[in-house]
Amino acid sequence: MKNAGRGQILVGVIIIMVVLAVLVPVMVMYVQNESKWAIKQAQNMAAFQLAEGGIDRSYRKISESTTTWSNGQAGVFPAGYYFDLTYADTTGGCYTVAITSGPDEDQVTIVSISRQSAKKESRAIQAVYSNIPMGDTAVYGTAGVTVGGSQTSVEWGAIITPKSLTVNGRSHPQMWSSGSIDLDTNGNVQPNCDTACVGWHSYEQDIPANPEIDVDGFYYAAQASHTFTPATPNLFTGNQCWGKNSGSACGVACNLTCSDATTCKNDETYYIQGNLCVEGKIFVQGALVVTGNVSLPTGQAGQGSLEAQMPRKAWQQYGLDWTYYKGMKMLCSGPLNNEPVDPDAPASFPGLSSSYKSATGRYRCLDKVVVKGFTYIGGNLTQTGGAGSAEFVGAMYVVGTTSVTPNTFTIYYGSEAGDWIKTANVVLKRESWKDLPERQWPSWRECDN
Numbered sequence: 001m002k003n004a005g006r007g008q009i010l011v012g013v014i015i016i017m018v019v020l021a022v023l024v025p026v027m028v029m030y031v032q033n034e035s036k037w038a039i040k041q042a043q044n045m046a047a048f049q050l051a052e053g054g055i056d057r058s059y060r061k062i063s064e065s066t067t068t069w070s071n072g073q074a075g076v077f078p079a080g081y082y083f084d085l086t087y088a089d090t091t092g093g094c095y096t097v098a099i100t101s102g103p104d105e106d107q108v109t110i111v112s113i114s115r116q117s118a119k120k121e122s123r124a125i126q127a128v129y130s131n132i133p134m135g136d137t138a139v140y141g142t143a144g145v146t147v148g149g150s151q152t153s154v155e156w157g158a159i160i161t162p163k164s165l166t167v168n169g170r171s172h173p174q175m176w177s178s179g180s181i182d183l184d185t186n187g188n189v190q191p192n193c194d195t196a197c198v199g200w201h202s203y204e205q206d207i208p209a210n211p212e213i214d215v216d217g218f219y220y221a222a223q224a225s226h227t228f229t230p231a232t233p234n235l236f237t238g239n240q241c242w243g244k245n246s247g248s249a250c251g252v253a254c255n256l257t258c259s260d261a262t263t264c265k266n267d268e269t270y271y272i273q274g275n276l277c278v279e280g281k282i283f284v285q286g287a288l289v290v291t292g293n294v295s296l297p298t299g300q301a302g303q304g305s306l307e308a309q310m311p312r313k314a315w316q317q318y319g320l321d322w323t324y325y326k327g328m329k330m331l332c333s334g335p336l337n338n339e340p341v342d343p344d345a346p347a348s349f350p351g352l353s354s355s356y357k358s359a360t361g362r363y364r365c366l367d368k369v370v371v372k373g374f375t376y377i378g379g380n381l382t383q384t385g386g387a388g389s390a391e392f393v394g395a396m397y398v399v400g401t402t403s404v405t406p407n408t409f410t411i412y413y414g415s416e417a418g419d420w421i422k423t424a425n426v427v428l429k430r431e432s433w434k435d436l437p438e439r440q441w442p443s444w445r446e447c448d449n
Contacts, residue, residue: 047123054112094447124439138413141402148405157413173317198319217422222271243280250277293379304369312357332365
């Protein structure tokens with residue numbers, strides 16, 4: 001019996017030794033592989049950070065001045081941004097970058113390729129940026145915005161102000177304020193946005209950047225324009241009253257400047273050094289720049305008739321008012337009168353991260369347009385009259401207070417406003433970012449860091 005017991009123990013020992021003989025090498029190999037994986041992951045992360053550094057460098061370069069951006073849109077970028085230079089300003093490896101214009105107008109594409117110092121890991125990433133100075137902003141009011149009246153609205157673009165915003169119960173468009181918004185019932189106590197944060201944001205310190213309008217640039221553009229006679233530029237000195245030969249609401253002598261549908265429909269700049277009071281119907285297509293106040297005391301509509309092109313992501317402005325958006329009609333004559341502006345819109349709001357875009361070429365027919373383009377007001381905007389359905393299309397920047405409280409008044413954001421805006425700086429928006437796993441480190445570039 002003793003021998004039998006000893007034999008069983010021996011068998012058990014042998015089994016344990018066999019198991020250990022199998023497991024120990026596996027465990028050693030696992031530890032070794034885990035170490036390799038950790039090293040590879042660290043190298044991959046280092047390569048990624050280097051590539052991101054290249055994107056950041058290129059972003060700073062292309063946005064350093066309006067001249068650099070303009071040259072880039074013509075296909076001319078600074079040396080060092082054609083994969084023609086290796087940067088080793090960050091520890092852990094090198095990167096090289098290239099900037100090209102496109103894919104769309106007012107866009108650039110940046111490709112950054114990095115190599116980690118051990119030369120075992122490389123990473124390539126691509127980012128596309130747009131220079132749209134006003135972004136998707138219909139109204140930027142630096143001293144606060146008030147929107148009132150029964151039929152007054154801002155469509156297709158956001159309202160932004162670093163001061164307070166009063167919208168009197170409106171639930172669209174998107175609204176951004178560094179101060180209070182009257183929709184926020186709990187003051188500066190969190191939360192400071194609607195339930196889903198898709199409509200309004202109060203006490204927001206990270207509102208979209210002020211585009212810093214180049215007022216002097218508009219002045220010289222107006223000097224170079226000659227609409228009325230070859231000897232007379234579109235530059236007006238002193239307070240102005242436009243739209244009628246006579247009138248008393250403005251308090252100054254009136255004239256018929258831009259008072260028909262065609263005279264000022266020329267994509268030029270109209271610059272007024274003083275105040276502008278609009279007592280009759282006018283239409284400007286281009287840039288209307290007023291260094292003082294703008295008032296519309298009699299509620300006159302505009303003279304312009306046009307098809308206002310709806311931006312393909314205008315739907316993002318209606319996260320709290322989706323039924324309103326889906327019910328928006330084209331308002332054109334004939335069968336298009338009741339045609340939805342966006343017939344393909346999802347049944348419910350798809351969320352701000354959705355890739356949905358409305359079909360190209362969707363528009364709304366307007367026939368009372370005051371300005372199509374960019375409107376700059378260096379003082380206050382005041383509209384107190386009945387507003388005969390006055391419409392502004394494009395983007396509006398107001399240095400003073402913005403008070404639009406008539407019964408019928410509409411501002412439509414139009415992305416083409418960027419064609420007329422002049423800025424003192426470049427404000428870029430990242431449109432896309434993606435990994436490029438197929439791109440390798442350029443064979444003609446060295447990386448000895």
